[in-house]
Amino acid sequence: MDLEDQEILQKRARMIRGRKKEKASPVESLLAVEFMLIPEKYAFDSIYVSEVMMLHNLTTIPGTPSFIVGIMNVRGSIISVIDLKIFFNLPMKGISSFNKLLIVKHQQMEFGIITDEIVGTRQIDIHTLSAPPGTLRGVGADFIQGITPDGTILLNASNIFSDNSLIINQK
Amino acid sequence: MDKKQEAFLLELINDFKVEAAEQHQTIINGLVALEKGPPTAAFQQLVETTFREIHSMKGAARAVNQTEIGRLCQGMESVFHQVKSGDLALTSVHFDALYQATDLLAVMLAEIDKKEKSFGANTLAQMMKRLDALTSGEIPPKPMEFPALPRVQDQPKTEKQNQPVPKPVVAVPPAADTVRIATAKLGTLLHEAEEFISVKATLGYYIQEIQKQQNQRLSGIIREMKQFHHALSRMVDDLLLDIKTTLLYPFSTLLDIFPKIVRDLGKEYKKEINLTIQGGEIEIDRRILEEIKDPLIHIIRNCIDHGLETPEIRKEAGKAPSGILEMIVKKDTGRHVILTIRDDGTGIDRKKVLQSALKMGIVTSESAERMTDQEVFSLIFRSGISTSQFITDISGRGLGMAIVAEKISKLGGDIATSSIPGQGAAFTITLPVTISNFRGILVQISEQFFIIPTTSVERAIRIRKKGIRSVETSPMISLNDESIALVRLGDVLGIPPLKSKTTEDLPVPVLILSLAPKKIAFIVDYIHGEQEGMVKDMGPQLIHVRNISGITVLGSGQIIPILNIPELMDSATHAFSPGAEQQPAYTESLSDHQKYILVAEDSITLRILLKNILESSGYMVKTAVDGMEAFQFLKNEVFDLVVSDVEMPRMNGFDLTSRIRNDKTLSETPVILVTALDSPEDRQKGIESGADAYIIKGNFEQSNLLDTIHRLI
Numbered sequence: 090m091d092l093e094d095q096e097i098l099q100k101r102a103r104m105i106r107g108r109k110k111e112k113a114s115p116v117e118s119l120l121a122v123e124f125m126l127i128p129e130k131y132a133f134d135s136i137y138v139s140e141v142m143m144l145h146n147l148t149t150i151p152g153t154p155s156f157i158v159g160i161m162n163v164r165g166s167i168i169s170v171i172d173l174k175i176f177f178n179l180p181m182k183g184i185s186s187f188n189k190l191l192i193v194k195h196q197q198m199e200f201g202i203i204t205d206e207i208v209g210t211r212q213i214d215i216h217t218l219s220a221p222p223g224t225l226r227g228v229g230a231d232f233i234q235g236i237t238p239d240g241t242i243l244l245n246a247s248n249i250f251s252d253n254s255l256i257i258n259q260k
Numbered sequence: 261m262d263k264k265q266e267a268f269l270l271e272l273i274n275d276f277k278v279e280a281a282e283q284h285q286t287i288i289n290g291l292v293a294l295e296k297g298p299p300t301a302a303f304q305q306l307v308e309t310t311f312r313e314i315h316s317m318k319g320a321a322r323a324v325n326q327t328e329i330g331r332l333c334q335g336m337e338s339v340f341h342q343v344k345s346g347d348l349a350l351t352s353v354h355f356d357a358l359y360q361a362t363d364l365l366a367v368m369l370a371e372i373d374k375k376e377k378s379f380g381a382n383t384l385a386q387m388m389k390r391l392d393a394l395t396s397g398e399i400p401p402k403p404m405e406f407p408a409l410p411r412v413q414d415q416p417k418t419e420k421q422n423q424p425v426p427k428p429v430v431a432v433p434p435a436a437d438t439v440r441i442a443t444a445k446l447g448t449l450l451h452e453a454e455e456f457i458s459v460k461a462t463l464g465y466y467i468q469e470i471q472k473q474q475n476q477r478l479s480g481i482i483r484e485m486k487q488f489h490h491a492l493s494r495m496v497d498d499l500l501l502d503i504k505t506t507l508l509y510p511f512s513t514l515l516d517i518f519p520k521i522v523r524d525l526g527k528e529y530k531k532e533i534n535l536t537i538q539g540g541e542i543e544i545d546r547r548i549l550e551e552i553k554d555p556l557i558h559i560i561r562n563c564i565d566h567g568l569e570t571p572e573i574r575k576e577a578g579k580a581p582s583g584i585l586e587m588i589v590k591k592d593t594g595r596h597v598i599l600t601i602r603d604d605g606t607g608i609d610r611k612k613v614l615q616s617a618l619k620m621g622i623v624t625s626e627s628a629e630r631m632t633d634q635e636v637f638s639l640i641f642r643s644g645i646s647t648s649q650f651i652t653d654i655s656g657r658g659l660g661m662a663i664v665a666e667k668i669s670k671l672g673g674d675i676a677t678s679s680i681p682g683q684g685a686a687f688t689i690t691l692p693v694t695i696s697n698f699r700g701i702l703v704q705i706s707e708q709f710f711i712i713p714t715t716s717v718e719r720a721i722r723i724r725k726k727g728i729r730s731v732e733t734s735p736m737i738s739l740n741d742e743s744i745a746l747v748r749l750g751d752v753l754g755i756p757p758l759k760s761k762t763t764e765d766l767p768v769p770v771l772i773l774s775l776a777p778k779k780i781a782f783i784v785d786y787i788h789g790e791q792e793g794m795v796k797d798m799g800p801q802l803i804h805v806r807n808i809s810g811i812t813v814l815g816s817g818q819i820i821p822i823l824n825i826p827e828l829m830d831s832a833t834h835a836f837s838p839g840a841e842q843q844p845a846y847t848e849s850l851s852d853h854q855k856y857i858l859v860a861e862d863s864i865t866l867r868i869l870l871k872n873i874l875e876s877s878g879y880m881v882k883t884a885v886d887g888m889e890a891f892q893f894l895k896n897e898v899f900d901l902v903v904s905d906v907e908m909p910r911m912n913g914f915d916l917t918s919r920i921r922n923d924k925t926l927s928e929t930p931v932i933l934v935t936a937l938d939s940p941e942d943r944q945k946g947i948e949s950g951a952d953a954y955i956i957k958g959n960f961e962q963s964n965l966l967d968t969i970h971r972l973i
Contacts, residue, residue, distance in 0.1 A: 150802065151753040151807070152805050160811065168801075198801070199800055256801055257803060257805055258803040
């Protein structure tokens with residue numbers, strides 16, 4: 090192989106490397122919905138959020154673990170409502186109709202996450218995230234993707250959707 | 261292959277699967293019929309039909325690259341080719357091989373989509389070898405069991421293998437007016453139509469809510485809305501009924517599998533069986549057909565294993581060597597289908613059933629003697645009862661018939677049995693033509709609501725504390741000489757009871773749930789009457805929650821969990837000390853505590869409606885068609901309360917009330933007048949006659965009546 094050929098190959102290699110980087114960049118920041126689980130601020134990747142609504146007509150189901158608050162009728166389809174506070178060792182307080190609900194959906198899985206308040210949406214840069222505190226262990230730690238410089242906790246949507254402990258099958 | 265082509269091939273394969281399943285069944289039917297040894301003409305026709313089906317399956321299989329299926333068909337086809345040409349006479353050796361080939365074919369068809377096949381290349385090769393042996397004459401042909409086929413002169417033996425298949429000789433069902441639709445699509449359609457039930461219920465609910473406003477200006481609109489609601493209800497009901505009819509399938513689609521099953525089992529148990537099937541053309545919801553398949557197979561196995569005798573025993577008993585087994589489908593006048601399965605075997609042995617029941621402690625030896633045959637035979641539907649001394653792998657464990665009965669009752673059907681010793685037994689299964697909407701009793705515990713399927717509720721009663729006795733620390737009640745364990749539904753579901761305001765011994769509502777053979781009485785806080793609706797699941801996250809089978813949505817939009825009765829009974833049983841259920845209970849009869857209400861109403865609809873409302877709230881009810889009849893009943897029996905219409909023939913409600921008030925023994929009985937008359941004068945007249953309450957039908961609500969009754973007694 091002569092020098093000229095080698096140069097062409099190297100050029101090509103550089104091009105391919107460059108292309109890869111270009112493709113990867115959009116994932117590095119994401120639009121998230123911010124909400125309060127008092128006293129902390131959390132965020133969920135907005136591409137999974139189908140809507141935000143008030144809590145209404147909640148029906149509790151006996152025999153379900155405490156993170157399942159109940160089920161709700163959202164325009165004809167039945168979804169369960171979960172309280173994430175248990176996983177993050179946050180103080181539990183009573184649920185009222187003031188609570189707002191974040192409906193999240195990924196493929197077949199859909200449920201409502203109960204919040205104390207919806208803050209709004211914001212762009213989060215993945216690079217700026219720091220690791221969750223070491224004090225948090227177990228399921229709670231898996232559910233966190235990272236913490237923004239101003240202290241908002243970004244939830245790890247794909248881990249939450251794929252976690253089998255959230256699915257109740259008492260057969 | 262590009263995407264489009266791939267999708268096309270997939271569609272083709274799906275079509276092939278449907279077509280092949282039908283062809284497979286026709287081939288089996290052909291084999292079973294041929295084995296019976298029909299007369300020459302019919303024999304030829306059957307050979308022809310079967311040959312043609314195999315041939316076309318071969319062609320179709322090759323078209324969709326199912327080469328293995330194609331090869332197997334080829335092997336079977338060669339056998340039939342020789343039979344057709346008269347070179348081969350079918351004997352039991354041939355039939356056995358051909359049946360085995362169809363079994364393998366069934367496996368292959370079922371596993372088309374599977375990457376890992378349960379059969380290897382070896383299985384197919386061996387099968388092919390067996391089939392080849394039949395045609396190559398390696399097996400010495402046995403003497404002809406069938407009448408010799410007449411040689412057709414103008415059809416020389418040298419006909420070619422791939423000669424075009426002759427025209428069909430049997431009638432093919434007309435295809436012109438039918439379309440083939442995937443059942444999944446019909447299912448979706450039905451599902452969507454069912455959603456309208458909740459639209460109907462919701463509209464009814466809103467009308468009721470608006471009516472409560474008592475706004476004069478709205479009354480015109482409300483009237484119009486009511487008419488609209490009425491029309492909508494009818495349209496929804498019609499639509500639902502029509503869609504359900506599209507899901508009807510002829511019974512034969514299920515019954516067709518039985519000739520082969522009966523043949524195989526007959527061989528296994530060395531019994532000769534003559535199977536008759538009638539009424540295969542009668543249609544029924546295909547979902548019901550799917551559900552009753554296993555129960556039917558179980559009953560047929562029971563008939564063959566326990567019922568029919570071997571030829572030797574039959575001869576001794578003076579019967580024909582081959583037993584008769586019948587499956588007869590009939591339509592009754594209503595929306596029901598009756599399937600009778602009958603055999604002419606030994607019948608059900610009363611003694612053996614009773615022995616088994618005694619051992620289980622279900623009956624006592626004294627009561628056993630008094631039981632009628634009918635009562636004894638019905639015991640076989642309770643678990644643990646078997647007449648077989650031997651436990652075989654197919655029957656004799658005593659669980660089967662209980663499961664059969666449960667499955668049939670789940671479908672809204674019923675099973676009964678009758679038997680004459682030495683002459684046989686019959687099972688009569690009544691099934692609804694379509695699956696009906698779900699009906700359940702709405703109950704309340706603390707602040708939560710639940711629905712209990714009406715089919716599992718045996719009855720609703722009210723009890724007082726003194727009616728409860730405890731047996732080895734387990735509370736029990738007794739009802740019609742039967743002791744039934746008593747639990748709080750709230751305790752089973754883990755719902756803490758509300759702190760009671762009074763220590764007064766108020767009667768509490770109790771629902772007696774039954775799931776053969778178990779019966780448990782559940783205490784609830786309130787019974788709110790019956791609801792109709794459709795069952796939904798609880799969303800993707802709650803796949804299965806213990807004690808709960810799904811939910812239904814009320815007209816108000818409220819979600820109500822439906823209780824899973826088998827699991828609930830099981831959970832409740834764990835709350836007792838073991839064996840407590842079978843303990844004799846020394847309890848006093850409850851009949852003193854259950855309130856007895858007399859309803860006088862001349863309209864049959866309202867009479868039944870009132871009876872249902874009251875009974876589902878735990879009252880015992882007797883009905884009278886007018887005041888005169890009601891008064892006669894009052895003279896003969898003691899009632900706790902009378903609910904009466906005002907306008908009735910012979911004696912109206914006012915007169916009935918006055919007569920009650922003027923009668924020495926009856927004067928204390930509370931009377932509630934329920935009426936359409938709503939003028940101040942009528943109300944005055946009602947009070948003058950001595951009625952305790954006056955309820956207007958126009959804005960009549962269940963709870964209003966029940967509250968009033970509750971206050972009075």
